Each structure stands twice: as C-alpha cells, then as structure tokens.
Amino acid sequence: MDQIKQLFHKEELPEEIKREYERWRSHRIDDKDLIQELAEIEKKNKEIYERFYTSLSFGTAGLRGILGAGSNRMNIYTVGQATQGLANYLNNHYERPFVAIAYDSRRKSREFARDASQVLVGNGITVWLYPDIMPTPCLSFAVRYFRCHAGINITASHNPAQYNGYKVYGPDGCQITEEAVEEISREIRRTDLFDDVKRGAYDMATNVGNIRCIEQSVEEAYLEKVMEQRVNPGIGEQCPIRIIYTPLNGSGLRMVREVLARTGMRDVYVVPEQEHPDGDFPTCPYPNPEVKEALQLGINLSDELQADLLLATDPDCDRVGIAVRHNGEMVMLTGNQVGVLLLDYIASSRKENGTMPEHPLMVKTIVTTSMVDAVAAKYGVEVRNVLTGFKYIGELIGELEAKGEEGRFLLGFEESYGYLVGSYVRDKDAVVASMLIAEMTAWHKSQGRTLVDALDALYAEVGYYKNAVDSFAFEGSDGMEKMAAIMEGLRKEPLAEIAGQKVVSRADYASSQRVCGDEAETIGLPKSNVLEYGLEGGSSVIIRPSGTEPKIKVYYSLTGEDRQAVENFYQQLSGWAKEFLGA
Incomplete structure (x- = not known):
C-alpha cells in the first residue's frame, strides 16, 4: 500500500511521448486553443507526460476527460477518433445506419457535436442533430423516435468545468453494452487520430440531408410522453406551491420550465445567476446537485421568497437535487x-x-x-x-x-x-423527475405535511435508514494504477471486519460470487468491479471504482431503530474508509 501512495514524478520523457508531442506540434491543428496549449507546455515534461502518456479510455460511459491537447484529453481529435471507431462499428453491423446527436452547455460541446457529425457523414452515416443544447433524456428519446442505430451525447454530466465527455447509446436508447464497447474500442485503437479519421463537409452534408435538424415536433412528442407520467393531474392548481428552479447554467431550463407550466405550477422563479447556459459554471465550480454549494444560491432565493421547493438539475439535466421548506428552513434531501x-x-x-x-x-x-x-x-x-x-x-x-x-x-x-x-x-430523466417531485410536494402540502414530515412518517413505520457515499480521488498518471492495486489487495486479503464490526457476508461482483459463512451462491448479474460487505445488524458497505472518474467510491447502507446510533455508526465507518484509502 505504501508503494501505491507514492506520487509519480517524471524527470525525463520517454522517447515515444516526445515523438507524439512533436507530432502534434507539427500537425496542422484546427483549434487555436490547442495550438496555444501545445506551445505553453513546451519543455514542461510533467505537463507533456500527463497529456500523452496514455489515451482516454472508452467504456460503457464513453469518453470523459479534461479538455485540452493530447491523446489523454478531450479535443476534436480524440472525439474524431472515437467517432471513427463508432462509424466503423456501425458500418460493420448495419446498412445505411442513422445516429442521433445531442450536446449540453459545456465548453466545446457544440464543436464536438459538429465534428462528430462530420466524421459520421464522412463514413456514409446519416445524422439527426439537435440544433441547440438539450437534456440527456432527449437524446435517448431521439434515438428511439427515429429508430437510430446509435446515439452520441456530448456531456460530462456534473463534472467540473474543465471536463467534457462523449457518451454512446445503442438502438434501444440505453448506453451501449459491454460487447459493443469492446468492438468499438478495438476500432478506436486501430484508428490514428490524425491520419485515419474521415470527415465530410458540414455545410454540404446539411444541404443534401445527410445531417438533419431535429425539429420542434420531436421535442413536443417527448413532452407529451413526460406529461403522461402525471400521477395526480391538476394538483398543482388545486394546491399551489412556490418553486425555485436552477438549471446550474446547463441544459434544463426550457424543458423543466415547460413541464412545470403544463402541470399548473406557475409560481416558479429561476435563480438568475444560474439561469443561462455557461460552460464555465461561474457560481458553482462543481455543478453537482448533490453538493450544497451548488444549491446555495437557490437556497438563498428560496429563503428570500419563502418557496416550498427548490429544484436543481445538473448541466445535462438527467439528475435533480432538491431542498424543501420544513419548519421555516430549507432542508436538502x-x-x-x-x-x-x-x-x-x-x-x-x-x-x-x-x-x-x-x-x-x-x-x-x-x-x-x-x-x-x-x-x-x-x-x-x-x-x-x-x-x-x-x-x-x-x-x-x-x-x-x-x-x-x-x-x-x-x-x-x-x-x-x-x-x-x-x-x-x-x-x-430530470425533466419528468422535476415534474413529479413538484407534484408530490403539492400533494403532501394538500394533506398538511412537508416531504420531511412524510419521510419521518416512513421512518417511524419501517425503521431508520441512512445511505451515504464517500469518494476518494486518485488523480494523475498513476491514479488508475493505484485504484486497481487497492481493489486487487482487497480481493487477495478479504476484510474480516470494518470499523470494529464483523463482516458476515462478502460479495465479489467480478467473480459473481457471494459468500455467507460456509455457503456460497452465484450472483445473477453481469460481472462488475464491485465488492460488497454485509455487516452484523443488516448494514452493508460497498466499494467500487467510479466508471467515469478517477475515484474509488464507498457506499454505506445502514439501518437501525435509533437515528443517533445509525449516525454514529456512519461516522465510524467513514473514518475507517478515510484511513484505509489514505485520504
């Protein structure tokens, strides 16, 4: 473990990295930001190494990385390489394939969506492209609506502003399967990001219909499906509530406002500093609706206007966080x-x-x-x-x-x-979730209670539960190696206790085995790099590497009759995790 904790430092660049850096310097780069960055890092070996020591990994969540120059960064060349790999895969499996593309408000998202479109049409593939930023669920909807063979969404969800990403969807509207990932990855690896990527002319492709604009009628079809999910239609008019909404400078504003209005929720205010699309996310460097700092401006406005509910969607509007007024204060759930x-x-x-x-x-x-x-x-x-x-x-x-x-x-x-x-x-889908959360808040208000009251009533009925997650970042060129070594070590030396609590069962989703005492059973789920530990009393701890970020996540699922005892147990477990993972 001591070796894992050592930071990597490279004084001399390997020759292959020097050559790749010089190849980028000598190539005709079509992005002035990349040209400037490549010049600025000249003779800065560590900076060069971080950008070129590896290539971005393509997985079930596609690509995700820091914006910038190099094979280990998100740029038009790594996006083009991934799209060429996808195009090869599609042409191997389908005749005349179709692909839908959407993008959010992040830096370079529009450019990446346009470039992906050019690569696809350069490979004879027809593209349905949203003309403006759209929520992630609208991409899934478009794939199914047009019966496309794949979809691409340019987003890094809730990551900080320096990140962007590239998600690929299958014909069912889900993110692609492991089998598709493996084949697309092989195609990407055999594709040189400068020499092997075919690009068509964007304007010509739009003129002849190879790049087609997704029209307003498709958005309306999506909204109609969202509205069909109402549980108590009309409750927003029968029991009005005041709502504060923030799209966190992302893509949710238009769709969320529209569904709230259609359900009769008209007393809605938007946080002005976070209303309009802005990939710099100036008021919340980490635009994650799980984090209080991202919601603070919304909480302040909720207090000022005495709102009942705060809704906050992340930049690609697939997740929503909330706070509700209870006993005069805004409480995050x-x-x-x-x-x-x-x-x-x-x-x-x-x-x-x-x-x-x-x-x-x-x-x-x-x-x-x-x-x-x-x-x-x-x-x-x-x-x-x-x-x-x-x-x-x-x-x-x-x-x-x-x-x-x-x-x-x-x-x-x-x-x-x-x-x-x-x-x-x-x-x-944070659009339908926002609608139903607002409807649920109004319904409970009509019964004389808040969502906190409703939650407390459930605790009194079924017992107290606490779920929490701690994330431990492993940044840098050796971050993935550290994470892999930790998971390997846990498998070689299984934990017998955690924070003084006996482990009564262990499950390894990579080997599909669950062991409880002397008995073993097969886990009937796809293999995954996840370890689960059952503790005495019915609580459990799960450890897994993130699929999208260089982090190991520890999930706690705790239960008991006494709230304070459960809270104290969580503190013990969280302290153990920080010590164990070297945080």
Whole structure:
C-alpha cells in the first residue's frame, strides 16, 4: 500500500511521448486553443507526460476527460477518433445506419457535436442533430423516435468545468453494452487520430440531408410522453406551491420550465445567476446537485421568497437535487430519500386512483437504499436490483417491453439523484423527475405535511435508514494504477471486519460470487468491479471504482431503530474508509 501512495514524478520523457508531442506540434491543428496549449507546455515534461502518456479510455460511459491537447484529453481529435471507431462499428453491423446527436452547455460541446457529425457523414452515416443544447433524456428519446442505430451525447454530466465527455447509446436508447464497447474500442485503437479519421463537409452534408435538424415536433412528442407520467393531474392548481428552479447554467431550463407550466405550477422563479447556459459554471465550480454549494444560491432565493421547493438539475439535466421548506428552513434531501418518497407517492396514489398495474415493479441499483424494499412491500411492488449504472435499469425496461409488460414499471432510480418514470426513454430523466417531485410536494402540502414530515412518517413505520457515499480521488498518471492495486489487495486479503464490526457476508461482483459463512451462491448479474460487505445488524458497505472518474467510491447502507446510533455508526465507518484509502 505504501508503494501505491507514492506520487509519480517524471524527470525525463520517454522517447515515444516526445515523438507524439512533436507530432502534434507539427500537425496542422484546427483549434487555436490547442495550438496555444501545445506551445505553453513546451519543455514542461510533467505537463507533456500527463497529456500523452496514455489515451482516454472508452467504456460503457464513453469518453470523459479534461479538455485540452493530447491523446489523454478531450479535443476534436480524440472525439474524431472515437467517432471513427463508432462509424466503423456501425458500418460493420448495419446498412445505411442513422445516429442521433445531442450536446449540453459545456465548453466545446457544440464543436464536438459538429465534428462528430462530420466524421459520421464522412463514413456514409446519416445524422439527426439537435440544433441547440438539450437534456440527456432527449437524446435517448431521439434515438428511439427515429429508430437510430446509435446515439452520441456530448456531456460530462456534473463534472467540473474543465471536463467534457462523449457518451454512446445503442438502438434501444440505453448506453451501449459491454460487447459493443469492446468492438468499438478495438476500432478506436486501430484508428490514428490524425491520419485515419474521415470527415465530410458540414455545410454540404446539411444541404443534401445527410445531417438533419431535429425539429420542434420531436421535442413536443417527448413532452407529451413526460406529461403522461402525471400521477395526480391538476394538483398543482388545486394546491399551489412556490418553486425555485436552477438549471446550474446547463441544459434544463426550457424543458423543466415547460413541464412545470403544463402541470399548473406557475409560481416558479429561476435563480438568475444560474439561469443561462455557461460552460464555465461561474457560481458553482462543481455543478453537482448533490453538493450544497451548488444549491446555495437557490437556497438563498428560496429563503428570500419563502418557496416550498427548490429544484436543481445538473448541466445535462438527467439528475435533480432538491431542498424543501420544513419548519421555516430549507432542508436538502438525498437521492435515496427522494427516491423512496417517489415510490411511496406513486404507489399509494396509483393504488388510490385505481391505476396500479398487475404485478407492479420498481428497479434500483445495488448501491441504492434497501429502505425501498420495506416501502415496496407495503404496496405489493416487486423490487429488482441491477448493477450501478442507469443503463442496467434501461435494459430491464427493455426486457419488460419485449414481453409486453412495460406497463408494470413504476419507477427506476439510483442513489446519485437519477430517476425515471415511464418507458419512453432508457436513461434517467430530470425533466419528468422535476415534474413529479413538484407534484408530490403539492400533494403532501394538500394533506398538511412537508416531504420531511412524510419521510419521518416512513421512518417511524419501517425503521431508520441512512445511505451515504464517500469518494476518494486518485488523480494523475498513476491514479488508475493505484485504484486497481487497492481493489486487487482487497480481493487477495478479504476484510474480516470494518470499523470494529464483523463482516458476515462478502460479495465479489467480478467473480459473481457471494459468500455467507460456509455457503456460497452465484450472483445473477453481469460481472462488475464491485465488492460488497454485509455487516452484523443488516448494514452493508460497498466499494467500487467510479466508471467515469478517477475515484474509488464507498457506499454505506445502514439501518437501525435509533437515528443517533445509525449516525454514529456512519461516522465510524467513514473514518475507517478515510484511513484505509489514505485520504
């Protein structure tokens, strides 16, 4: 472990990195920002090494990285290389493939979307392109609406401003499968990012219809599907609430405002400093609705205007965080708490309204609160667990649809503030979630309670649950090596106890094995680099590397009858994790 903690420092550049840097310097670069950056890092070996020692890794979440020059950065050349790999894959599998493209408000997003379009048409592939920034779920919808063979979304979700990303979707509207990733990755590796990328002329392609603009009618079709997910239509007019909304300078403004207005939620104010698209995110360097600092301006405005509810969507508008007024103060709720409240609200209302389907089903990820199981049992709702990543929820919806059972699906959610109701898209959707959270807030207000009151009532009924996650960053050229070594060490020497609590079961999702005492069973989920530890008393700890960032995440799922005892236990576990991971 001591070796893992040592920081990498490179005094002399390897010859292959020198050559690659010089190749970039000598190439005709079409981005003045890259030209300037390459000149500025001349003779700065560590800066050169960080940009060229590897290439961005393409996975189920596509590409994600810091904007800048080099093979280990997001730029038009790494985007072009990835798109060429995707184009090769599509042309190997389909005749005359179609691809939908969307992008958010981040720096270079529009340029990357345009460049990806040029590469696709240069390879004979037709493109449906949104003309302006759009929420992530609208990309999933467009893929399904146009029956495309793939989709591309240019976004880095909630990462800091220096990041951007490139997500690829399959024909089902979900992020692509592991099998597709492997094949596309092979194509990317054999593609030189300068010499092998074919680009068509953008203006010519639009004139002849090879790049087609996604029109307003498609947005309207999406909005109609969102509106179909209402549980208590008209409650916003019957019991008005005041809402503060912030898109965090991202892509959610137009769609979220529209669905709120259509549901009768007209007392809505937008945080002015965070209203308009701005990839610099000047008021929240980490535009993550899980983080209080990102919501602080919204909380301030909520207090000023005595709002009932604050909604905050992340830059690509697939996740939403909230705060609610309770006893005169704005209280933030976690993704797990909101998901449990949504399940209780949807299930109870549909049962009351007579719209509950036969054999209702909800889906959650393995790191999401087990409180769901207790609440679902009240209404006879089946709970399915899937691996971390919303694409697995989307895939399960697809399985239901194939059997003609998509009507069973009530709700899918993950602890990281992602929710979906309805089967019209296959990714988390902060537009429909914002609508239903507002509706739920108004409904509970009509009953004389806040969402905090409703949550406390559930705790009194099924027990107290606390779910939390700690993230530990491993930046730099050796970050991934450190993370891999930690996970390997945990497998070689399994933990017998955590923070003084005995481990009573262990699950390794990479080997698909769960061990409890002397008994072992097979985990019926796809293999994944996840370790789960069951503790005495029903609590658990999960350790996994992030799929999109150089981080190891530790998830705590804790339960007990006494709130304070559970909170104290969390502090013990969090302290253990910080010491164990060297933070």
